Every structure is written in C-alpha cells, then in structure tokens.
Amino acid sequence: MLSIRNLHASVDGTPILRGIDLEVKAGEVHAIMGPNGSGKSTFANVLAGREQCRVTQGEVHFQGHDLLAMSPEDRARAGVFLAFQYPVEIPGVSNIYFLKAALNAIRKYHGLEELDAMDFISRVKSKVEMVKMDEALIYRAVNEGFSGGEKKRNEILQMMVLEPALAILDxxxxxxxxxxxxxxxDGVNQLRSDDRAFIVVTHYQRLLNYILPDHVHVLSNGRIVKSGGPELALELEERGYVWLNELTAGAA
Amino acid sequence: MMNPAHTVYGDEFRGMEKTLPGSHAPWVRALRAQAMETFMEQGFPDTRIEEWKYTDVRTLARHHFTASPGLTSIDESALPSRLLTGEPAHRLVFVDGHHAPELTPFNTLLNGVTLTSLAFALANRPEELESCLGRNTDLEKPGFNALNTAFMSDGAYIRLAPGVTLEQPVHLLFIATGKTDTVATVRNVIVAGPGSKAQIIESYFSLNDAAYLTNTVTELIAGDGADIEHYKLEQEGESAYHMAGMYVRQHRDSRYTSHNIALGGRLVRNDLHVTLDEPGADCTLNGLYLTRGRQHVDNHTRIDHCKPRASSREWYKGVMDDRSRAVFNGRVVVHKDAQQTDARQSNHNLLLSNEAEVDAQPQLEIYADDVKCSHGCTVGRLDEEALFYLRSRAIDAATARIFLIHAFATDVLQRIRIAPVRRHLEEQLMVRLHGGEIPGLYGNQEGVA
Incomplete structure (x- = not known):
C-alpha cells in the first residue's frame, strides 16, 4: 500500500529525515517510536503533504500514486489521513459542516454521490457515540475551545467518518x-481491516497495549535504526531510548 | 483657499438654487446657501486633514459631477434579486437621486407613520422639517456634507409618532443608472418618536460601472426609548464614488443598531457619528467591508458618550484582497458627565494579498473616571495551519480559503436580524469569494442538521 524509499526531508533548511525506507502493506499496523527530535512528526507530516516539511530526496508510492507529487487534498481524497498532534482550531466553521465537506470531497473523488443530510447525520451520530464525544461538540466551531482530550477524540471521529485507507496517528x-x-x-481497532493500514507514531509504548502493532520501528536522528515486532516496543519501554544512541552511532 | 476644482459647484449652485426642493421656504434657502458658502471656503478635504489622511479624493475632485436632470425610467425587470424580493417591506425607490413613484409600490402604512420623499415634503410642508433637517452640528463640517446640504435633491423622510412599531422594514432603494459624471445627492431624514420601533434598510446599487458619485447623508433622531435598527448596504458600481454620512442623535434609553456593509465602489467613505445625548442610550455598530481590485473603502465612526449609563458596542471587520485598501477609524469619546459608560469596540482585518493594505486606528478619549471601555484591533492573514488542516481533510486549497474567509466574516452577518437581508449578503459574500454559491455553506448548520 505504502512504499517509502530513501526519504529525506528538511524543515526550515535543517535536514530532519535522513533516508527512510519503509513498506506498509494493507491490513498492517506499524508503530513508529523514537525520542523527541528523532523526526517522528516530520515523517507523519511529510506523508500528509505539509509544505513546511520539504522533501529533498526519495520516493513515496501510495496505492500506485506518486504521493509526493500530490497536493495535501488529493492525498486525503486518495485515502491518506493524518490525525494531528495539535489539532487546529477553526473559529466560524462548524465541525459538522467541515466533516460533511471533507466526506463529500472524498466521495466525489471516487465518483460517489454526495450523502444526503439525513444519511450523513446518522452516520456521524453513530461515530460520535463510539468515540464518546459530547454530541454538542459537532455543532460547535472546529476544535474551538475543545479540551486536549476532546480535540483528540475529534480527530478519531474524523478518521472514523472518513474511513481512510491509510491512517497516520501523530x-x-x-x-x-x-x-x-x-x-x-477502540477507534483504530474498529477500523482495522484487511484493506486498511495504520501508522501509529508515538513516544510511549502505552498506546501499543491497546493497539497491537504488526511492526515496530525505531526512529532516531531521521533514520529507522531498528525494526521488529511488538516485543520491540516493550524492550524500548524497559531500556529507554538512550540505548539507541549506540545503534545510531553504529549506523552513522 | 480657493481651489479651482470645486468652484464649478458654486456657479452651478447659483444657477439652480431657485429650483432646488424647498426653495420657497426661507430657512431651506438659508440652510443651502450657508452650506454652499462653507463648501466654497474649504473645498474638498485633502489628506492634510487628519480625518482624511488616508483617503485622497483628488481623482473625485477632478470630475465635475452634475445632477441627473430628471428621472430616468428604468425597466422594473432590470432590477432582479437586488430588490430583495420576497421580503415584505415598505419600499421607496430612488433612481439617480430622484424618487421613482412608479417603482414604489403602494404602501399601506399605519397611523402615525410618515414615509415619503424628502423633495415632496420640502415642497409641500417644509415647516415639518425645520426642526430636524440639517440640525446636526456635524453637518456644518466642510466637504461632502456641505455639498450635500447645498444640493440635496431627494431622499426619504420618515417620521414615526410616539409608540408606533413598524412590523415590516422600511426599504430605501437607491439605484444609479450609471451615467458618467452624474451625482445623486441624497438626504434622508428619520425622526423616531418616543417609544417607536422600526427597521430601516438603505441600499445602494448600480446598473453599470460608470464613474458617478453618490453623495448621501442620513440624519436620525431617536426619541426616548425608541428602537431603530438601520442597515446600510453599499453595492455601488466598480468605478463609482460613494460618500456617505450618517448622523444619529439618541435620547434617553433609546437603542440604535447599525449594520454597515460596504461591498462596492471605487472610492467609498462612510462617516458614522452617533451621539448618545442622554442617559441610558445604547448603540451597536456592526460593520463589514470587503475590498478587492483597486477599491478604497474608508469607515470613520465616532461615538460620543455625553451622559451617564450609556453603552456602545462596535464590531467592524474587513477583508482586503488584490491591491485594495481600507481605512478604519473608530473614535469613542467619553465626556466628563458620562459616568458608568460601557463602551467596547473591536476591529479585525484580514489581508488576502501582499499588496492589500489597511489603516486601522481605534481612538478612545475618556474624560470621565467611572467607565468601562475596551478596544481590540487586529490585522492578519489567513492562518496557514488552518489551511493545511482543511486540505488534509480533502478540502481543496481554494475552498479552504473560502471557508476561512467566510468564517472570518460570518459573525458580522449572523448579527443581521432580517433574514432575507442576511441571505442576500451571504450570497454576495459567496459571489465575491467564489463567483457563486458553495452548496450548504451558508447557515453553517442549516444544510445538514
């Protein structure tokens, strides 16, 4: 589904990603772990198309598309979803309208008709229940005045309504x-299916107690320095990231 | 100092003085003559005057604008949705500054309501106007106000008897047929008796893009406890000049709400001055200006708190694109006797291009000590983070921009209480942003809930 070759990227002229190779197959959950500053967020944002993260080398293919040549909106339409680390507040745009516009843009791209208001609302309401979000929040402006937890639930709500092929959780x-x-x-586990993949970027192993990954990759200084199964996350939890410095030194 | 650019108006005035409405009444003649003298002495304002620092009217002064000699008949079918059809209203239509009775439907009015053309009233019962026309001291200022008083040709005269409530809005529709170098000199006079209540819409439209001038002044006196909601919708043609003054005097416990929307025109100036003359008066000034191309729109507002316990709210927003320029000057003066004043002002501006410009200036002058006053003023650009967030959710870049601009402007429109006016402006906003409608965008929740 996703194939990354020798990906390099800079932010404000500073190289952050220094050659990442990764294969993600449909049905898989990959966890990307690593200390602060290792490039985890940059990696997630490069895949979503954030302009500030400039790709300097490498290739990314997503379901046969040259992902790096696509605009952020086209990536989203083709099925890439990024759950933001810091969801953005957008005063004046209601959450429900925002969701409807997003869903219809994706449906249109795939040649589907727009959902009518009734179908849309019932779809959203059932997902709101799943993510245990206060229903009143869907009528408020996007993320405006939401607590940290509400913002993250709102990201998961969007993911569940938009049903992406590849969801990246930053x-x-x-x-x-x-x-x-x-x-x-729960949101991730409910969406897990043979035709969908997840990249879970996290600093801590904790989340992986609930989302069992197929593969765990350790990112350090812009490179994947170690890959393994779920046991790698536990090892990191036990030994900390300092242990990686040796690996990085070895790879450099 | 004599300025050749404006002397033509002196000659013109002498030539037509005797034919202007109300000329048989000595007080009207004296009022016009005095105003003309003021104008001849001072001419057009120049940018050395503080209040005109950012608005240069030299291009306007190079024209010689003359009144359209009579009524141009226009085809009613040429006036589509702009008439805000569907809204039951008491309507007066003016074409190039002249009342057009054939376009004005028969109005069934309540007892105690006068709604007529000012020219008609000046011709037939000028004595009724003597205490309320041209009595606002602001009108003694030179420049466009003086020119207006000298040449005022027509407009609306509205008088509400004490306690009268108008259920339907009054709609004053000013249409420019767009003849180059013509001027419509409009004067509206509104006298709201104690406890009366009305909504009054002034809207200005053009049928084409010629370089004409609208010089308009509205005077409002709100009696004790009166409640007047006033809308000014300016949608002049692309090359038009629009110079407008709105002067409001509020008596005890009266309420005045203004919605001032500027969309059109090449060079636009709005002076809005509210005098809270007695205790407990309350005003809310709600404003939106959208500029593009080479437009220049200047809003100067002034609120005078003269007596205790009056409150004022002011919310103005602007969106500037291309090489356009806007000016906002919000002056609030709290006089010595105006204890327990509660005044709040905000002005927020959104610049969409690197060439667009806004000069925003809040001015608070406080001479009383027991007051609550605040103001906030911002100038910003579209939030890049928000744009990326929207795009990451499949919304294309152009639509994402429209979302954010609409979101910025929408609270001004949401305060508009007359639904057809609000819808009309939402549509105009969409046309400006997108060249059309985005299905379901306006009303935010209406389309989906």
Missing amino acids: ETDSGLDIDALKTVA
Missing part, C-alpha cells in the same frame, strides 16, 4: 488520560 496518545487513550485505540 502522537494522538500524548496528553490523554486512560479513558481517552482507550477510545483512540
């Missing part, structure tokens, strides 16, 4: 209490 677990964390995990 530290969605950071700052969440255990209930919210479980809700995020």
Whole structure:
C-alpha cells in the first residue's frame, strides 16, 4: 500500500529525515517510536503533504500514486489521513459542516454521490457515540475551545467518518488520560481491516497495549535504526531510548 | 483657499438654487446657501486633514459631477434579486437621486407613520422639517456634507409618532443608472418618536460601472426609548464614488443598531457619528467591508458618550484582497458627565494579498473616571495551519480559503436580524469569494442538521 524509499526531508533548511525506507502493506499496523527530535512528526507530516516539511530526496508510492507529487487534498481524497498532534482550531466553521465537506470531497473523488443530510447525520451520530464525544461538540466551531482530550477524540471521529485507507496517528496518545487513550485505540481497532493500514507514531509504548502493532520501528536522528515486532516496543519501554544512541552511532 | 476644482459647484449652485426642493421656504434657502458658502471656503478635504489622511479624493475632485436632470425610467425587470424580493417591506425607490413613484409600490402604512420623499415634503410642508433637517452640528463640517446640504435633491423622510412599531422594514432603494459624471445627492431624514420601533434598510446599487458619485447623508433622531435598527448596504458600481454620512442623535434609553456593509465602489467613505445625548442610550455598530481590485473603502465612526449609563458596542471587520485598501477609524469619546459608560469596540482585518493594505486606528478619549471601555484591533492573514488542516481533510486549497474567509466574516452577518437581508449578503459574500454559491455553506448548520 505504502512504499517509502530513501526519504529525506528538511524543515526550515535543517535536514530532519535522513533516508527512510519503509513498506506498509494493507491490513498492517506499524508503530513508529523514537525520542523527541528523532523526526517522528516530520515523517507523519511529510506523508500528509505539509509544505513546511520539504522533501529533498526519495520516493513515496501510495496505492500506485506518486504521493509526493500530490497536493495535501488529493492525498486525503486518495485515502491518506493524518490525525494531528495539535489539532487546529477553526473559529466560524462548524465541525459538522467541515466533516460533511471533507466526506463529500472524498466521495466525489471516487465518483460517489454526495450523502444526503439525513444519511450523513446518522452516520456521524453513530461515530460520535463510539468515540464518546459530547454530541454538542459537532455543532460547535472546529476544535474551538475543545479540551486536549476532546480535540483528540475529534480527530478519531474524523478518521472514523472518513474511513481512510491509510491512517497516520501523530502522537494522538500524548496528553490523554486512560479513558481517552482507550477510545483512540477502540477507534483504530474498529477500523482495522484487511484493506486498511495504520501508522501509529508515538513516544510511549502505552498506546501499543491497546493497539497491537504488526511492526515496530525505531526512529532516531531521521533514520529507522531498528525494526521488529511488538516485543520491540516493550524492550524500548524497559531500556529507554538512550540505548539507541549506540545503534545510531553504529549506523552513522 | 480657493481651489479651482470645486468652484464649478458654486456657479452651478447659483444657477439652480431657485429650483432646488424647498426653495420657497426661507430657512431651506438659508440652510443651502450657508452650506454652499462653507463648501466654497474649504473645498474638498485633502489628506492634510487628519480625518482624511488616508483617503485622497483628488481623482473625485477632478470630475465635475452634475445632477441627473430628471428621472430616468428604468425597466422594473432590470432590477432582479437586488430588490430583495420576497421580503415584505415598505419600499421607496430612488433612481439617480430622484424618487421613482412608479417603482414604489403602494404602501399601506399605519397611523402615525410618515414615509415619503424628502423633495415632496420640502415642497409641500417644509415647516415639518425645520426642526430636524440639517440640525446636526456635524453637518456644518466642510466637504461632502456641505455639498450635500447645498444640493440635496431627494431622499426619504420618515417620521414615526410616539409608540408606533413598524412590523415590516422600511426599504430605501437607491439605484444609479450609471451615467458618467452624474451625482445623486441624497438626504434622508428619520425622526423616531418616543417609544417607536422600526427597521430601516438603505441600499445602494448600480446598473453599470460608470464613474458617478453618490453623495448621501442620513440624519436620525431617536426619541426616548425608541428602537431603530438601520442597515446600510453599499453595492455601488466598480468605478463609482460613494460618500456617505450618517448622523444619529439618541435620547434617553433609546437603542440604535447599525449594520454597515460596504461591498462596492471605487472610492467609498462612510462617516458614522452617533451621539448618545442622554442617559441610558445604547448603540451597536456592526460593520463589514470587503475590498478587492483597486477599491478604497474608508469607515470613520465616532461615538460620543455625553451622559451617564450609556453603552456602545462596535464590531467592524474587513477583508482586503488584490491591491485594495481600507481605512478604519473608530473614535469613542467619553465626556466628563458620562459616568458608568460601557463602551467596547473591536476591529479585525484580514489581508488576502501582499499588496492589500489597511489603516486601522481605534481612538478612545475618556474624560470621565467611572467607565468601562475596551478596544481590540487586529490585522492578519489567513492562518496557514488552518489551511493545511482543511486540505488534509480533502478540502481543496481554494475552498479552504473560502471557508476561512467566510468564517472570518460570518459573525458580522449572523448579527443581521432580517433574514432575507442576511441571505442576500451571504450570497454576495459567496459571489465575491467564489463567483457563486458553495452548496450548504451558508447557515453553517442549516444544510445538514
């Protein structure tokens, strides 16, 4: 589904990603772990098409598309979804209208008719229940005045309504209490299917107690320095990231 | 100092003085003559005057605008949705500054309501106007106000008897047929008796893009406890000049709400001055200006708190694109006797291009000590983070921009209480942003809930 070759990227002229190779197949969940500053968020944002993260080398193919040649909106239409680490507040745009516009843009891209108001609302309401979000929030402006936990639930709500082929969660677990964390995990687990893949970017192993990954990759200094199965996350939890410095030194 | 650019108006005035409405009444003649003298002395304002620092009227002064000699008949079918059809209203239509009775439907009015053409009233019962026409001291200022008083040709005269409530809005529709170098000199006079209540819409439209001038002044006196909601919708043609003054005097416990929307025109100036003359008066000034191309729109507002316990709210927003320029000057003066004044002002501006410009200036002058006053003023650009967030959710870049611009402007429109006016403006906003409608965007929740 997603094939990344030798990906390099800079932010404000500073190289952050220094050659990432990754294969993600449909049905898989990949966890990307790593210390602060290792390039995890940059990696997530490059895939979503954030302009500030400039790709300097490498290739990314997503379901046969040259992903790097696509605008952020086309990536989203083709099925890429990024759950933001810091969801943006948009005063004056209602959450429900925003969701409807997003869903219809995706449906249009795939040659589907727009959902009518009734179908749309019932679809959203059922997902709102799943993510245990206060229904009143869907009529408020996007993320405006939402608590940290509400913002993250709102990201998961969007993911569930838009049903992406590839969902990238950028530290969605950071700052969440255990209930919210479980809700995020439930959302991912419900969407998990043979034709869908997830990249879960996280600093802590905690989320991976609830979302069992197929593969775990450790990012350090802009490179994947170690890959393994779920046991790697536990090892990191035990030994910390300092242990990686040796690996990085070895790879350099 | 004599300025050749404006002396032509002196000659013209002498030639037509005797034919202007109300000329048989000595007080009207004296009022016009005095105004003309003021104008001849001072001419057009120049940018050395603080209040005109950012608005240069030299291009306007190079024209010689003359009144359209009579009524141009226009085909009613040429006036499509602009008439805000569907809205039951008491309507007066003016074409190039002249009342057009054939376009004005028969109005069934309540007892105690006068709604007529000012020219008609000046011709037939000028004595009724003597205490309320041209009595606002602001009108003694030179420049366009003086020119207006000298040449005022027509407009609406509205008088509400004490306690009268108008259920339907009054709609004053000013249409320019767009003849180059013509001027419509409009004067509206509104006298709202104690406890009366009405909504009054002034809208200005053009049938084409010629370089004509609208010089308009509206005077409003709100009696004790009166409640007047006033709309000014300016949608002049692309090359038009629009110079407008709105002067409001509020008596005890009266309420005045203004919705001032500027969309059209090449060079536009709005002076809005509210005098809270007695205790407990309350005003809300709601404004939106959208500029593009080479447009220049200047809003100067002034609120005078003269007596205790009056409150004022002011919310103005502007969106500037291309090489356009806007000016906002919001002056609030709290006089010595105006204890327990509650005044709040905000002005927010959104610049869409690197060449667009806004000069925004809040001015608070406080001479009382027990007051609550605040103001906030911002100039910003579209939020790049928000744009990326929207695009990451499959919304294309152009639509994402429209979302954010609409979101910025929408609270001004949401305060508009007359639904057809609000819808009309939502449509105009969409046309400006998108060249058409985005299905379901306006009303935010209406389309989906």
